[in-house]
Amino acid sequence: MDNCADEPIHIPGRVQSRGMLLVADEAGCLTHLCARARERWDGSTRTLRDMLGEEAEDAVRVERIHPRASHFFQHGVAVSIPKLGLSLAVASAHQFAGRQLVEIEPIEAATVEPETARWLNQILGEDLQARDVRALLHSVCKRVRDLSGYDRVMAYRFDSDWNGEVIAEAQGELVSSYLGLHFPSTDIPHQARELYRRQLTRCIDDVEGQPVPLEAIDPDDTAPVDLSFCDIRAVSPIHIKYLQNMGVTASLTVSIVIDDALWGLLVCHHYAGPRKPLPKIRSAIQTACYLVGTRIKTIERAHEQAMVALVNDCAIAMRESMGSGEGEDEDGNENETFAARMAAAFAPLAENWECAALIVRTPEDTVRWGARAGTGSAMPYHGPPIVSDRFDPGPQRDLGVSEEIVGGALVPLDDDGAYIFFGREEALKTIDWAGERDKVEVVTENGRTRLSPRKSFELWQEEHRACSRSWSVAEKRALERLGGTLRYLYADHRRAIANRKLAAMERLSALGQLTGGVAHDINNILAILVANLERLEDAELSDEHRRGINAMFSATDQAVTLSNQLLSFARRQALDPKPFDIADVLGGFGNLIERVLPSHISYRSQVATDLPWVLADRARLESVLVNLVMNACDALQDQQAGEIVMTAAPAKLTDWIARKRGIPPGDYVELVVRDNGPGIEEKIRERVFDPFFTTKGAGQGHGLGLSTAYGFMKQTGGHIEVEDSTRTGAAIRLILPIAPPASITADDAHHDVFEKGAEDHVLIVEDDASVAEALANQVHRLGMGPELADTARAALQLLRKTRPDILMTDINMPGSNGIALAIEARALYPDLPVLFVTGQPQDDEAIPLDPMMKETTEVLRKPFRRTALAKALNRTRAKIGGKSNR
Numbered sequence: 001m002d003n004c005a006d007e008p009i010h011i012p013g014r015v016q017s018r019g020m021l022l023v024a025d026e027a028g029c030l031t032h033l034c035a036r037a038r039e040r041w042d043g044s045t046r047t048l049r050d051m052l053g054e055e056a057e058d059a060v061r062v063e064r065i066h067p068r069a070s071h072f073f074q075h076g077v078a079v080s081i082p083k084l085g086l087s088l089a090v091a092s093a094h095q096f097a098g099r100q101l102v103e104i105e106p107i108e109a110a111t112v113e114p115e116t117a118r119w120l121n122q123i124l125g126e127d128l129q130a131r132d133v134r135a136l137l138h139s140v141c142k143r144v145r146d147l148s149g150y151d152r153v154m155a156y157r158f159d160s161d162w163n164g165e166v167i168a169e170a171q172g173e174l175v176s177s178y179l180g181l182h183f184p185s186t187d188i189p190h191q192a193r194e195l196y197r198r199q200l201t202r203c204i205d206d207v208e209g210q211p212v213p214l215e216a217i218d219p220d221d222t223a224p225v226d227l228s229f230c231d232i233r234a235v236s237p238i239h240i241k242y243l244q245n246m247g248v249t250a251s252l253t254v255s256i257v258i259d260d261a262l263w264g265l266l267v268c269h270h271y272a273g274p275r276k277p278l279p280k281i282r283s284a285i286q287t288a289c290y291l292v293g294t295r296i297k298t299i300e301r302a303h304e305q306a307m308v309a310l311v312n313d314c315a316i317a318m319r320e321s322m323g324s325g326e327g328e329d330e331d332g333n334e335n336e337t338f339a340a341r342m343a344a345a346f347a348p349l350a351e352n353w354e355c356a357a358l359i360v361r362t363p364e365d366t367v368r369w370g371a372r373a374g375t376g377s378a379m380p381y382h383g384p385p386i387v388s389d390r391f392d393p394g395p396q397r398d399l400g401v402s403e404e405i406v407g408g409a410l411v412p413l414d415d416d417g418a419y420i421f422f423g424r425e426e427a428l429k430t431i432d433w434a435g436e437r438d439k440v441e442v443v444t445e446n447g448r449t450r451l452s453p454r455k456s457f458e459l460w461q462e463e464h465r466a467c468s469r470s471w472s473v474a475e476k477r478a479l480e481r482l483g484g485t486l487r488y489l490y491a492d493h494r495r496a497i498a499n500r501k502l503a504a505m506e507r508l509s510a511l512g513q514l515t516g517g518v519a520h521d522i523n524n525i526l527a528i529l530v531a532n533l534e535r536l537e538d539a540e541l542s543d544e545h546r547r548g549i550n551a552m553f554s555a556t557d558q559a560v561t562l563s564n565q566l567l568s569f570a571r572r573q574a575l576d577p578k579p580f581d582i583a584d585v586l587g588g589f590g591n592l593i594e595r596v597l598p599s600h601i602s603y604r605s606q607v608a609t610d611l612p613w614v615l616a617d618r619a620r621l622e623s624v625l626v627n628l629v630m631n632a633c634d635a636l637q638d639q640q641a642g643e644i645v646m647t648a649a650p651a652k653l654t655d656w657i658a659r660k661r662g663i664p665p666g667d668y669v670e671l672v673v674r675d676n677g678p679g680i681e682e683k684i685r686e687r688v689f690d691p692f693f694t695t696k697g698a699g700q701g702h703g704l705g706l707s708t709a710y711g712f713m714k715q716t717g718g719h720i721e722v723e724d725s726t727r728t729g730a731a732i733r734l735i736l737p738i739a740p741p742a743s744i745t746a747d748d749a750h751h752d753v754f755e756k757g758a759e760d761h762v763l764i765v766e767d768d769a770s771v772a773e774a775l776a777n778q779v780h781r782l783g784m785g786p787e788l789a790d791t792a793r794a795a796l797q798l799l800r801k802t803r804p805d806i807l808m809t810d811i812n813m814p815g816s817n818g819i820a821l822a823i824e825a826r827a828l829y830p831d832l833p834v835l836f837v838t839g840q841p842q843d844d845e846a847i848p849l850d851p852m853m854k855e856t857t858e859v860l861r862k863p864f865r866r867t868a869l870a871k872a873l874n875r876t877r878a879k880i881g882g883k884s885n886r
Contacts, residue, residue: 009191011224014211014234016204018276019105020084021214021232023225024048026098032225035212037104040084048102052091056081060093060102076279078107090279097226105232105279116284119147123288128295136299137168140292141266144285145170148277150252150268154178157264159470161185162193164264175271181434181459187242197262199229200255201286206274207243207250231282243269246457250275252282254289258297266292300473307478310349315485318345322493338493342420350422354469357405357423385411385479389424390467407468409475411483413490420486424468433460522559523839524771526863529556531774534866538781556863577716579613579739582648582669585622589646593629601633601642608649614669615739616716624709628673628732631706635677635730645674651735661719667738668718674731680722688722709734760784761802762873765795765809765821766837771862775808775837778866782873792816796824803829806876811838819849822857835876837862856880 015021015034023032028048033041041051049057056079076092086106093102123143130136137155145153152175155168162185169179188196196202211234214225227233243251252268252275266289277285321341339360350358389407405423412419434457471479533556536549586605593603614621629644636642651670658665680688689710709732713720719735762779764786766772776786787804789795792813799807807825809818822834834857849857856879860872 008224009236010195010228010233011226012211012234012236013224014213015227015230016232016234017209017212018205019103019232021227021230022048022051022102022104023214024100024102026095026100028100030217031099031221032214032216034214037084038215042083045083048100051083052079052081052102053083055079056091060091076103076105076283092231092279094229096229099225101225101227101230103230103232107278114147114278114281114284116147116280119143120284120287120291123291128291130295131299131302133296133299134167136292136295138170140288141168141170144266144268144288148252148268148275148281148285149270150250150275151175151271152178152267152269154267154269155256155264156183156267158193158262162188162190164188167264178434181432183434192236192239193262195228196253196255196265197257197260199231199233200257200289201231201282202233202235202253203231203277203282204235204240204243204251205276207240207248209274247271249273252277252285254282254286256289256293256296258293263293263296303472303474304477307352307474308481310352311478311482311485314346314349315489318342318489321345322489322496338490342489346420353409353422353475354424355408355422356425357408357421359421359423360419385409385483387471387476387479389470406466409471409479411479411486413486414494418490426466427469429464429467431462431464433462435460521839523862524768526556526559527839528770528774530863530865531778534781535777577615577617579615580618581611582614582671582736583607583611585618585625586646586648589622589625593626593644597633597644598637600640601636601644603629603644603646606645606647606649611648612650612667612669613739614736616718616736617712620712621716621736624712624734625671625673627706627709632673632675632677632730636675639677643676645672647672647674653735661721661735663717663719663735669736669738671734671736672723672731673734674729676729679728680730689720706732760806761787761804762806762808763787763789763795763798763804765789765792765807765813765818767791767810767813771810778869779808781866782870792818792821795821799825799828803832806833806835806873808835808837811836819853822853831880833876833880834858835860835872837864 017036020037021032021034022030022037024030024047030046030048030051045051052060059077059079076090079089079091080087081089081091081104084104086104088107090105090107091102093100095101123140127136127139127143130139141153141155144150152169152171154166154171156164157167158164164183164185164187166178166181166183169177171177214227216222246269248269248271250270250273254266255262256264256266266285268285318341321344342360343358346358387409404425406426408421408423410419410421529552533549533552537546541549586607590603590605597603625646629646632644633642636644648669648671651668653661653663653665653668655665688706710720713734713736717737719733721733723731723733760783762784764772764775764779766775766788767790769790772788772790776788779786784805787798789798792809792815795807795809798804807822809821811818818836818838822836825832825834834853836857836859838859839862858872858876858879860869864872
């Protein structure tokens with residue numbers, strides 16, 4: 001094959017015997033003559049002008065330009081050249097590679113000029129109106145045969161591998177048909193195809209004719225003459241042998257070139273001796289092929305435009321679907337929603353392309369659509385769209401499609417591995433070859449090995465399996481356009497998701513600030529109620545009054561719980577995160593849950609082995625889990641056989657997934673509570689974490705369960721999301737941070753009994769007079785002496801006069817806050833015990849203590865009972881080293 005490709009067919013050094021060739025340099029001085037011309041040359045003529053004569057030289061001078069600028073509609077000019085003994089000839093000239101070449105074909109004086117103009121008008125007015133390429137070429141083949149008289153005229157189209165197929169034909173009655181036959185690419189090697197692209201016409205009037213050499217006038221001029229654009233160039237002996245093996249005695253081949261690329265050939269074969277069509281006929285056929293190429297381009301462009309229009313319609317449908325905003329999720333399912341919309345929007349395109357599967361993959365999830373979509377893993381792909389009618393073993397099979405999908409087109413959506421894939425099923429193909437394609441004969445001549453032309457052109461059928469229908473040029477170009485469109489749509493989808501999540505976060509943040517502030521005010525009010533209820537409790541009361549006070553204590557406790565839930569949503573609750581074994585929690589959780597579940601609802605857990613410990617507030621987490629299970633139980637009330645499944649497994653979050661959830665990448669424990677109920681509608685999922693939002697009836701819930709869970713998980717450094725499908729039920733996913741390897745030592749036990757002294761002096765700093773009075777009463781009931789100050793400035797004045805045993809101060813006060821007061825008090829008395837009492841949440845944002853202050857002070861959040869105050873005072877004095885002497 002390499003030797004065949006290296007054959008110098010563009011510089012054969014010979015021309016066909018039907019004509020003469022004169023070669024001159026750029027100045028017009030003769031350098032080469034073909035043997036027939038040299039036989040008639042007297043030796044004295046040295047220029048083209050002298051050889052041709054002034055009149056003939058002037059006639060052909062207009063064509064002496066670069067050949068590609070004049071090869072359309074050109075058939076030469078009629079001239080008389082006495083010095084070559086020609087009374088009538090057709091001469092044409094071109095200039096190439098620094099040489100001028102003049103081709104001369106003798107014409108019989110009695111030759112009748114054909115009506116080529118009328119013939120071309122018929123093609124223009126009738127044949128070129130066809131809307132189908134095959135129909136167009138069938139009509140043109142018939143007209144070319146009528147004009148030229150060849151036994152067979154066929155249109156030959158190349159595929160992407162340069163194999164050829166006869167797609168149109170006109171032949172005589174005794175000539176067998178080649179229609180539908182394929183010819184392998186080896187029949188027309190690369191350098192031959194390049195010559196077909198450059199020189200559009202090649203006529204062989206007699207395969208038995210002997211070519212004549214091209215001789216240099218100067219014997220020392222050994223440089224070869226490039227005959228790429230010569231119509232009478234001698235052809236390769238291998239090609240002559242090929243034609244003889246086919247039984248062809250004469251041929252004419254005209255190229256069909258579209259956008260400077262070889263599309264196909266119009267091939268004329270004769271089987272009954274020589275055939276020499278006039279130059280004017282060859283020129284007319286060449287002109288017709290030029291017009292045919294233009295029409296084919298228009299037809300294919302129309303197909304491409306129709307395909308692009310379909311792509312645009314699908315994109316518009318997708319855009320309208322995205323613009324509606326319905327069904328968009330804020331957590332977890334936006335990829336599935338996008339995939340479903342894309343599958344629905346581009347279903348007409350998939351149907352037009354005869355695709356059996358449409359797969360949309362995102363970096364996180366692979367969502368497959370179509371009855372034949374498989375279940376394998378998906379392969380991230382980066383690059384331009386790729387198409388194939390046959391999967392190779394390896395990466396493409398990793399797309400995750402079933403065995404029935406054997407070909408397809410993959411269009412990337414971004415650079416992170418998202419794509420859409422159009423899959424095609426197997427289409428059994430039977431290809432009719434003109435002779436066995438792979439049967440070749442190798443010969444050696446003069447020490448050089450080459451392929452011998454095929455001798456058999458009998459029908460040989462090849463069956464192709466495990467391949468789909470091939471992708472057309474129009475489909476491939478539509479895919480190129482589709483790539484940019486889909487990238488834009490997917491980027492817009494990602495932006496919309498990011499904007500919705502940002503808006504949701506801002507809304508929840510604003511709600512958190514509001515609920516945190518409300519909770520603070522409620523706590524101050526509750527502090528007054530609790531303190532005064534305790535005063536009443538100490539009095540001598542009747543049983544009826546005591547029952548009333550107990551009922552008021554119960555109501556106050558419920559209010560405190562509600563306030564804590566508000567702070568939990570605001571991510572400001574006081575947490576006690578410690579490492580613990582989540583498997584241990586779930587192991588005992590089942591016994592508790594099964595006792596309260598109705599008989600028609602079952603519960604089971606699935607816990608992975610070697611599950612890492614988590615870092616969280618265990619009691620709060622258990623409370624969240626109970627709430628989630630009870631919610632699932634409510635959803636299953638109407639189910640005949642409800643099921644709740646709790647699973648726990650390790651999870652490793654990549655940068656992309658972690659960034660989406662707003663937490664650092666790394667190792668986590670994923671805990672999922674799933675039920676088989678009716679699921680959660682999308683419009684409800686958008687609000688499930690809002691405080692006070694509930695779907696339950698009046699009096700059945702206050703709507704703080706999931707909002708509390710949301711705040712707890714965010715404050716813990718994890719994540720919570722709703723993974724829902726109305727087809728399979730609802731699932732709540734908790735992502736918990738794992739505990740660091742180093743163990744945490746248990747806190748030292750605090751004294752539960754208050755050690756009071758008769759002389760204990762407590763300075764209470766509180767700007768709210770009612771709260772201050774309640775606090776003073778509680779301190780007094782503990783047997784201590786309270787002293788009140790309503791501002792930090794007033795407290796400092798008292799501190800400078802005398803040192804109290806304990807400083808008990810609120811944090812948020814007009815003018816100055818309790819932390820600044822504590823710092824100044826410690827400057828006066830470094831070992832002064834300090835107890836902060838506040839209605840604010842107990843976190844670093846609300847109480848910004850430096851490490852030393854945090855280590856040596858205590859914080860007690862309002863409201864609190866007297867016993868809680870006693871314990872806090874004990875812990876405060878213990879941190880400073882016991883009761884100090886004044």
